[in-house]
Amino acid sequence: xxxxxxxxxxxxxxxxxxxxxxxxxxxxxxxxxxxxxxxVMSPSAEVQGHSRRERKVIGGKRDVAIIGADPVGSYAxxxxxxxxxxxxxxxxxxxxELGRERDARWADYLADLDSRGLSRDRAGEARAEP
Numbered sequence: 001x002x003x004x005x006x007x008x009x010x011x012x013x014x015x016x017x018x019x020x021x022x023x024x025x026x027x028x029x030x031x032x033x034x035x036x037x038x039x040v041m042s043p044s045a046e047v048q049g050h051s052r053r054e055r056k057v058i059g060g061k062r063d064v065a066i067i068g069a070d071p072v073g074s075y076a077x078x079x080x081x082x083x084x085x086x087x088x089x090x091x092x093x094x095x096x097e098l099g100r101e102r103d104a105r106w107a108d109y110l111a112d113l114d115s116r117g118l119s120r121d122r123a124g125e126a127r128a129e130p
Contacts, residue, residue, distance in 0.1 A: 006093035012077060018065030021079070023095055031099030035066045036120070039081050040109055044088035053127065057112040060100055060123030 007025035015022050017129035022037060024030045040062045049055050061083070068080035072089050076084070090098075098105065113119065116126040 004089065005043070007095055008091055009095070011061050012069060013070050018067055019081070021066060022067070023099070025092075027097065031095070031102070033095070033098060035064050035081065036061045036065070036096070037102065037106060038079060038090070038110075039064045039085060042079075042085065042088035043094055044085070044092060046085070046087055055123045056096060056127060057116055057118060058125045059113055059120060060099070061119035062120040066072065074095060076115060 007027040007029065009023055010026050011022070011024040013022045014020070015032075019035050021033045021035065022030070023033070040047070040058050047056055047058060066079055066080045067082050068078075068086070070078045070080070072078050076089040076091040077095075078086065078089055118124045118126060
C-alpha cells in the first residue's frame with residue numbers, strides 16, 4: 001500500500017501511560033499497538049538500516065513507553081519513546097500495515113530474539129540476518 005492509498009487516520013491516542021497507541025482509520029480499521037511493538041518496528045534507519053541485511057533486532061524494550069506523538073505534515077506521526085529513541089516517522093500507511101500484520105510481525109520478532117539469544121527484558125541488539 002502506498003501512502004496515497006493509505007486510509008486516513010480519524011483518531012490517534014496514546015493510552016495506558018504511554019504503553020499503547022490507539023489508532024482508528026477512515027476505512028473502519030482500529031488498532032491498539034503496544035509501545036514495545038512500535039519501538040522494535042521503528043521505521044528509522046537506526047533500526048531498519050538501509051537494507052534487509054542491516055536491519056536490527058532490538059531486545060530489552062518490554063517496558064518502553066511513548067512520551068510524544070507529534071504530527072509530521074499530513075502523512076505521518078513522529079513517536080518519541082522514553083528510551084530517547086525519536087527518529088522514526090510512522091506514516092499512515094506504515095501504521096495501518098503494522099496493525100494488519102501485528103500478529104505475524106510479533107511472532108517473527110519473538111523468533112528473531114530467541115534465535116539471537118536476546119530478551120524482551122535485557123537490552124541488546126543484533127543484525128536481523130547474520
